[in-house]
Amino acid sequence: MPHIKLNNQLPGITGLLEYRLDTALPIRELTEILLRQENSLTRGERELIASLVSSKNECFYCTNAHVTVTNQLLGEEETTHCVIHNDIDSAKISDKMKALLKIALQVQKSGKEVTKVAIKNAKDCGANDNEIHDTVLIASLFCLYNKYVDGMATIAPKEQEYYNQLGHKIVDFGYNRRPQNLPKIKH
Amino acid sequence: MPHIKLNNQLPGITGLLEYRLDTALPIRELTEILLRQENSLTRGERELIASLVSSKNECFYCTNAHVTVTNQLLGEEETTHCVIHNDIDSAKISDKMKALLKIALQVQKSGKEVTKVAIKNAKDCGANDNEIHDTVLIASLFCLYNKYVDGMATIAPKEQEYYNQLGHKIVDFGYNRRPQNLPKIKH
Numbered sequence: 001m002p003h004i005k006l007n008n009q010l011p012g013i014t015g016l017l018e019y020r021l022d023t024a025l026p027i028r029e030l031t032e033i034l035l036r037q038e039n040s041l042t043r044g045e046r047e048l049i050a051s052l053v054s055s056k057n058e059c060f061y062c063t064n065a066h067v068t069v070t071n072q073l074l075g076e077e078e079t080t081h082c083v084i085h086n087d088i089d090s091a092k093i094s095d096k097m098k099a100l101l102k103i104a105l106q107v108q109k110s111g112k113e114v115t116k117v118a119i120k121n122a123k124d125c126g127a128n129d130n131e132i133h134d135t136v137l138i139a140s141l142f143c144l145y146n147k148y149v150d151g152m153a154t155i156a157p158k159e160q161e162y163y164n165q166l167g168h169k170i171v172d173f174g175y176n177r178r179p180q181n182l183p184k185i186k187h
Numbered sequence: 188m189p190h191i192k193l194n195n196q197l198p199g200i201t202g203l204l205e206y207r208l209d210t211a212l213p214i215r216e217l218t219e220i221l222l223r224q225e226n227s228l229t230r231g232e233r234e235l236i237a238s239l240v241s242s243k244n245e246c247f248y249c250t251n252a253h254v255t256v257t258n259q260l261l262g263e264e265e266t267t268h269c270v271i272h273n274d275i276d277s278a279k280i281s282d283k284m285k286a287l288l289k290i291a292l293q294v295q296k297s298g299k300e301v302t303k304v305a306i307k308n309a310k311d312c313g314a315n316d317n318e319i320h321d322t323v324l325i326a327s328l329f330c331l332y333n334k335y336v337d338g339m340a341t342i343a344p345k346e347q348e349y350y351n352q353l354g355h356k357i358v359d360f361g362y363n364r365r366p367q368n369l370p371k372i373k374h
Contacts, residue, residue, distance in 0.1 A: 003306045004316035016320075023220055023324060026213035033210055058299065103338075111337025112245065119190045129191035133203075133339065137210060140334040147327040150298025151290075152320065 003153045011155045011162075012061030013145060014179050031175040034138050041131055044073035045097055048083060049104045049138045055084040056108045059146035061156035066142075068160075068167035096125040100135045107139035190340045198342045198349075199248030200332060201366050218362040221325050228318055231260035232284055235270060236291045236325045242271040243295045246333035248343035253329075255347075255354035283312040287322040294326035 006019045017024035035046045047070040054062035067080045074080075082091035088101050099122035106113040114136070122132055157163070169177070193206045204211035222233045234257040241249035254267045261267075269278035275288050286309035293300040301323070309319055344350070356364070 003301070003303070004319050020317075020320060020324075022224075023217060026217040026220070030210060030213040030217070033213070037209075057297065107334050107338045110244065111334040111339075114190070114338045114340070116190070130207075132191050133207060136338040137207075137335055140331040140338065143334060144327040144331040147294050147298040147330060148324055151294045151301045151323040151327065152298075153301065153303075 001153065002155065006154075010179055011157055012065065013149050013154070014166075015154055016148060016152055018179065028175050030141060034134060034141060036174050039130075039134065040128065041097075041100075041134065042073075044070055045093075045100075046134070046138060047073060048080065048093070048097070049101065049135055050142045051080055052083050052101055053104055053108045053139045053142040054146055056105065057143060057146035057150075059150050061149050061154065062142065062146050064156070064160075064163045065166055065170075068163040069170050072167045072171050094125070096122065096127050096131070099125045100127055100131060103132065103135050104139040107136050108143060111136075111140075188340065189342065193341075197366055198344055199252065200336050200341070201353075202341055203335060203339055205366065215362050217328060221321060221328060223361050226317075226321065227315065228284075228287075228321065229260070231257055232280070232287075233321070233325060234260060235267065235280070235284070236288065236322055237329045238267055239270050239288055240291055240295045240326045240329040241333055243292065244330060244333035244337075246337050248336050248341065249329065249333050251343070251347075251350045252353055252357075255350040256357050259354045259358050281312070283309065283314050283318070286312045287314055287318060290319065290322050291326040294323055295330060298323075298327075 002015065004019075006015045008015050008018045010018055017027065035050065036043055039046065047066050051063060051066040051070050054066055063084070067084065070080050071077045079091050079093060082088065083093075083101060088098050091098070093101075099118070103114060103118050103122060106115065106118055119132060122135075127135075169179075189202065191206075193202045195202050195205045197205055204214065222237065223230055226233065234253050238250060238253040238257050241253055250271070254271065257267050258264045266278050266280060269275065270280075270288060275285050278285070280288075286305070290301060290305050290309055293302065293305060306319060309322075314322075
């Protein structure tokens with residue numbers, strides 16, 4: 001049960017964004033720009049960063065939501081499975097993405113953990129400055145999300161069907177749209 | 188030296204916000220709403236949360252910036268000194284603020300660290316739902332900032348005079364204004 005009365009029964013971040021609409025607006029906008037606007041990293045690659053960071057922070061709601069979005073975008077589940085189960089190197093992704101995910105892992109621990117070696121490795125694998133920048137900012141943003149969602153003790157549906165429907169709404173309409181007809185949660 | 192070419196010589200977060208202006212806009216806006224718009228927590232109290240979280244994350248730039256802003260708003264330095272040196276209970280602040288700062292400390296570690304006991308304590312000390320919400324979100328936002336600033340290896344001036352001038356600009360004009368005539372950095 002959430003630590004405060006949200007005046008809605010929406011789970012995870014969706015209930016928090018409906019609780020305070022003025023702060024929700026820039027949070028939604030930042031996410032839309034970083035994860036969906038034109039970028040040399042695909043939407044699936046950026047969602048993979050969000051999935052990895054959320055799983056390391058053990059945020060059940062965010063991990064399920066973004067793993068599902070990533071799977072829907074990639075059209076398969078093997079990649080996220082490898083990445084969130086400590087097997088980045090076996091995932092069928094580019095060396096550049098492997099290097100960027102390793103930077104995201106460092107950011108999840110602390111900004112101070114990001115090493116010159118990890119940055120050089122990413123550059124050697126072809127990552128440009130924008131891609132490194134966006135990886136660090138996406139990882140930082142999902143630490144915000146994970147702390148917000150779990151710090152407020154929001155509820156999280158257990159049924160995968162909820163995340164499938166949420167995922168399709170995110171894939172189709174993005175992060176700026178307020179929830180409409182989200183599936184009811186069992187209490 | 189920053190991990191990427193920022194195309195400016197601005198330190199800390201200021202250089203990152205100038206590097207990518209589209210993501211800077213919602214980051215600035217979220218900060219302005221949370222730290223400066225009308226709220227039952229004073230601007231000084233909200234900056235104190237930002238200072239504490241930044242100091243726990245050992246982010247030199249953010250800690251100096253927000254401690255300075257807090258000191259300027261409170262008109263004294265003793266409070267921030269107590270709070271960031273693990274002596275919240277000795278600080279001359281309300282019991283409510285002490286309880287909220289302890290929630291912020293838990294968020295800094297992980298959203299999952301926030302305890303029902305800490306929430307109940309804050310409510311018993313008079314904190315309302317909005318204040319608890321904003322404390323969690325401010326703490327989460329500054330974890331984003333700290334990871335972004337240190338994860339990109341931005342430079343940070345050592346001279347307190349830089350932070351004094353930055354602080355006055357923040358106090359007078361807020362977070363939405365892009366840097367103008369910031370003091371030059373020694374290289």
